[in-house]
Amino acid sequence: MSIFFMKGLLNFLIEINKLKEIPRTGWVLMGVKNPETIADHTFRTAFLAWLLGQKKKLNLKRIIKSALSHDLCEVYAGDITPFFYYPQLPKKKKERKKILMKWARLSEKEKKKIGEKKFNKEKTALLRLIKFFNPKVKNEIFSLWYDYEKGILEEGKFVRQLNRVETLLQSINYFGSNIVKSGNNWWEWVEEIVEDPLLLDFLKVIQKKFYGKRIRIYRSEEKELEGILDFFLKIGKLKRLPRLYWLLRKVKNPETVAGHIFTLTMMAWILGRERKELDLEKLLKMALCHELSAIYTGDTTPYDEILSKTKKSKKEILKKLPRLSKKEKMEMFLKDYQEEKRAFEKITLTLKPSLKREIIQLWEEYRTKSTPEGYFLPQLNVLAILLQGLLYEKKDKDFFTFPLWEWAFEICDHPLTLGLLEEMKKKFY
Amino acid sequence: MAEEKKFYLTKKGLEKIKKGYQTLKKLKTAKIKGEVPKILESEDLNPEYLSFQEDLSLLESRIAELEYILKNAQLITPPPKEKQNIVNLGATVTLEDSDGEINEFMIVGTLEANPNEGKISSESPVGKSLLGHKIGDKVIITSPIKIVYRIKKIRYQSI
Numbered sequence: 001m002s003i004f005f006m007k008g009l010l011n012f013l014i015e016i017n018k019l020k021e022i023p024r025t026g027w028v029l030m031g032v033k034n035p036e037t038i039a040d041h042t043f044r045t046a047f048l049a050w051l052l053g054q055k056k057k058l059n060l061k062r063i064i065k066s067a068l069s070h071d072l073c074e075v076y077a078g079d080i081t082p083f084f085y086y087p088q089l090p091k092k093k094k095e096r097k098k099i100l101m102k103w104a105r106l107s108e109k110e111k112k113k114i115g116e117k118k119f120n121k122e123k124t125a126l127l128r129l130i131k132f133f134n135p136k137v138k139n140e141i142f143s144l145w146y147d148y149e150k151g152i153l154e155e156g157k158f159v160r161q162l163n164r165v166e167t168l169l170q171s172i173n174y175f176g177s178n179i180v181k182s183g184n185n186w187w188e189w190v191e192e193i194v195e196d197p198l199l200l201d202f203l204k205v206i207q208k209k210f211y212g213k214r215i216r217i218y219r220s221e222e223k224e225l226e227g228i229l230d231f232f233l234k235i236g237k238l239k240r241l242p243r244l245y246w247l248l249r250k251v252k253n254p255e256t257v258a259g260h261i262f263t264l265t266m267m268a269w270i271l272g273r274e275r276k277e278l279d280l281e282k283l284l285k286m287a288l289c290h291e292l293s294a295i296y297t298g299d300t301t302p303y304d305e306i307l308s309k310t311k312k313s314k315k316e317i318l319k320k321l322p323r324l325s326k327k328e329k330m331e332m333f334l335k336d337y338q339e340e341k342r343a344f345e346k347i348t349l350t351l352k353p354s355l356k357r358e359i360i361q362l363w364e365e366y367r368t369k370s371t372p373e374g375y376f377l378p379q380l381n382v383l384a385i386l387l388q389g390l391l392y393e394k395k396d397k398d399f400f401t402f403p404l405w406e407w408a409f410e411i412c413d414h415p416l417t418l419g420l421l422e423e424m425k426k427k428f429y
Numbered sequence: 430m431a432e433e434k435k436f437y438l439t440k441k442g443l444e445k446i447k448k449g450y451q452t453l454k455k456l457k458t459a460k461i462k463g464e465v466p467k468i469l470e471s472e473d474l475n476p477e478y479l480s481f482q483e484d485l486s487l488l489e490s491r492i493a494e495l496e497y498i499l500k501n502a503q504l505i506t507p508p509p510k511e512k513q514n515i516v517n518l519g520a521t522v523t524l525e526d527s528d529g530e531i532n533e534f535m536i537v538g539t540l541e542a543n544p545n546e547g548k549i550s551s552e553s554p555v556g557k558s559l560l561g562h563k564i565g566d567k568v569i570i571t572s573p574i575k576i577v578y579r580i581k582k583i584r585y586q587s588i
Contacts, residue, residue: 059487102576105530108521108547115545138484143479151543152477153491177573185572190554191572192534193544195552203572212575 004123006423008132015129017265018075020259023080026167029100030183031093032174038071039262040077040239045070045166045290046265047235049159049229051355055160056198061281062144063155064288065269068262070159077126080118082106092100101183103192107168119149129386133180137270142224149319150326161199164190168206172234177210220347234347244299245385248307249399251392261287264377271380271416275399281375286362289328290377293343305332321403321410335368375396381419383424390428435503437518437538437551443502446540450495457479457488489493498540505538508584516583518551521556522553524559524568532578536560 010112015225017041049067053060071079081091082104088094106114126145130138147156168224170185175182194200204224207213212232248253255263265287272283294300302322307314323333344363348356365374386408389401438446456478481488505519515587516522521535535558542550549556558570562580570576 064561102526105526105532106529106547107523108533108535109545111533111545115543115547119545137481140478143476146476147480149545150477154479154494179574184553184576187572188570188576191554191570192549193542193553195539195542195550195556200554207573213573 002418003423004224006133006135006419007275009419010387010423011132012129012270012426013263013267014074014391015424016072017263017391018123019071020255020262021253022074022079024167025081025084026172026274027080027174029083029096029165031097034238035174036170036260037256038074039259040256041166041170042068042071042261043258043265043288044169044232044236044239045159045162046262048166048232050285050288051267052162052198052202052349053155054157054355055224055280056154056196058155058158060112061157061284062153063121064265064281064284065140066144066148066155066159067162067266068269069141070148070163072129073122073126073145076123080121082114082375086221103185103188103293109356121414122149137273140273158196158199161194161196164193165199165202168203169232170237170239172210173233201225202229216261224352227352230350231347234295235292238292241294241299244304245301246388246392247305248301248314249392251399252395254392255388257291257299260384260388261291263388264290264381267384268377272376274416275376278376279374282362283377286359286366286373286377287380288360289362290381292347292359293340295347296343297339302332319400319402321406340367376414376417379412379414382411383420384416386421387424390424433501436498436540437503438487438507438540439519439537442538442541442552443504446495446498446521450492450499453481453488453492453495457485457492460485460488477586501542513585514564514583516562516580518560519585521584521586522559523584524578527577531581534559552588 019042022038024038024041038111046064046067049063050060053063074080081102086120088098122145126142130141133141134324144156145155148159149156151157151160171182171186190203191195201217202220202225204213204215204217206223207403208215208222209226211227217225235258238261239256240258242254243257243260265284268283268287269280272278272280291299304419306317306322311335333375341360345361348359351359365371366377367374369375382404386404387401387402389399389404393399393401408421412421452475477574480491481491507513507519508515508517516536518536518538521533523533524532526532534545534555535546536551536556537548537551539550541549542553551557551560554572555570558568559580564580566580566582568580570578
């Protein structure tokens with residue numbers, strides 16, 4: 001693999017890491033405290049793309065990538081809403097909120113003008129972001145985004161609708177089903193665009209669950225969609241769960257588990273496409289699933305057990321990777337494995353059996369490194385954590401990444417992961 | 430036998446689909462011959478074709494999809510003058526909400542819907558609620574929320 005590719009990839013990963021810090025504009029305008037980031041939103045949109053795209057028999061590899069790339073341009077363009085261009089958006093909080101309670105009312109001419117402005121700004125931003133890549137990667141990311149924006153292929157059109165469904169679910173999470181509190185805009189926004197029959201049924205299921213509406217769809221379909229909705233609500237918790245590894249090191253507002261999954265899935269895509277012998281669809285799904293158990297187990301680190309037993313200072317312990325015998329490592333693995341497996345059983349409880357099996361199988365392959373994809377992903381995982389650590393270290397000189405380097409040196413053995421590790425050394429030291 | 434789906438397209442939309450179909454067919458022939466066609470060498474390449482540059486199976490399935498669309502395409506034409514006060518496909522509808530604010534949508538078929546251009550699909554809840562209504566009608570869009578609009582104006586341009 002060329003040195004330019006690695007350099008480009010690392011720059012790209014550093015830039016898209018900013019999406020873990022950029023809050024979504026709609027929530028900020030509505031005064032939500034510490035709202036989800038663009039990366040958090042992308043994580044669940046990608047999951048919606050997988051589960052609902054599978055029901056639609058769409059190209060899953062493409063649709064997951066489409067979901068992953070749909071907001072990448074926001075690294076530079078920011079999260080643009082039509083309200084930014086709204087002529088009467090007042091500065092006073094109360095007056096502004098009144099306007100924000102319903103979706104923007106605009107003429108066709110204004111919509112076109114705003115849409116064109118947004119499109120051009122985002123296009124320029126995306127081209128700037130992907131300039132680091134070779135033409136093949138660049139073309140792939142750009143064409144996926146273009147398809148999403150213009151709705152040319154089924155997958156792009158579907159993700160465009162999912163983007164709004166995901167946001168609607170998040171609005172219910174923040175404001176509940178009380179329209180007086182949430183306003184009309186999230187539903188209005190969804191109902192302008194959603195036209196796919198499956199998604200229209202899914203919206204009915206949301207209405208039944210949160211607003212007590214009676215619905216008329218096939219009973220078996222209703223049950224399956226209710227199960228999927230329950231699953232999406234559960235995984236939404238990962239958007240609020242900060243990574244424990246950073247909390248232990250006193251990082252303020254650290255990335256969430258969902259944010260980490262976003263980075264890892266992006267790495268899996270870009271590096272996975274270079275390994276033709278791997279099943280990329282499987283790798284992407286595995287990356288999305290790998291830490292779902294945190295919903296019930298909480299985020300865990302290799303230090304948890306040691307910190308609870310030792311008399312040494314916490315700072316001392318965290319300076320290096322835990323030193324454990326083979327037996328201790330095996331015991332720790334078995335304990336975590338059993339706890340995580342129980343969590344996975346609970347998380348997937350409402351999904352249909354084949355999907356439940358698939359998700360648990362993907363996690364098992366990752367955890368036991370028993371397939372080529374399951375062997376490769378843990379290497380990417382440690383690199384995603386190391387990169388985040390290096391970015392924290394850059395901001396705070398007291399932060400130390402030594403244990404992460406140790407971990408990466410233990411686990412990475414593929415030329416691609418070793419190449420990226422080398423590039424990180426060059427870039428940060 | 431299940432009825433085949435109809436694809437409603439404006440004249441412009443139909444021309445675009447036809448052009449896309451021809452381009453993709455040329456691309457496929459070139460790919461099979463192992464050539465890089467000229468359209469792919471240009472820096473200004475239409476991004477619509479980028480996805481198919483590498484992926485032959487995606488290209489083939491898109492060609493088949495476009496064939497199906499063209500076979501089942503139905504051109505949207507403006508209704509006769511006496512029916513232009515009713516919302517139908519191709520209409521641009523001006524709406525006034527209960528606060529007196531104006532909102533506008535153009536109602537198109539699923540293939541041309543694009544919220545960034547103010548075009549919504551006739552199959553979306555908002556699109557569906559508007560179809561068949563006249564100027565002056567009160568339209569209620571209900572889901573959990575209830576939006577009341579009054580139709581102020583309906584326009585049909587040459588589409």
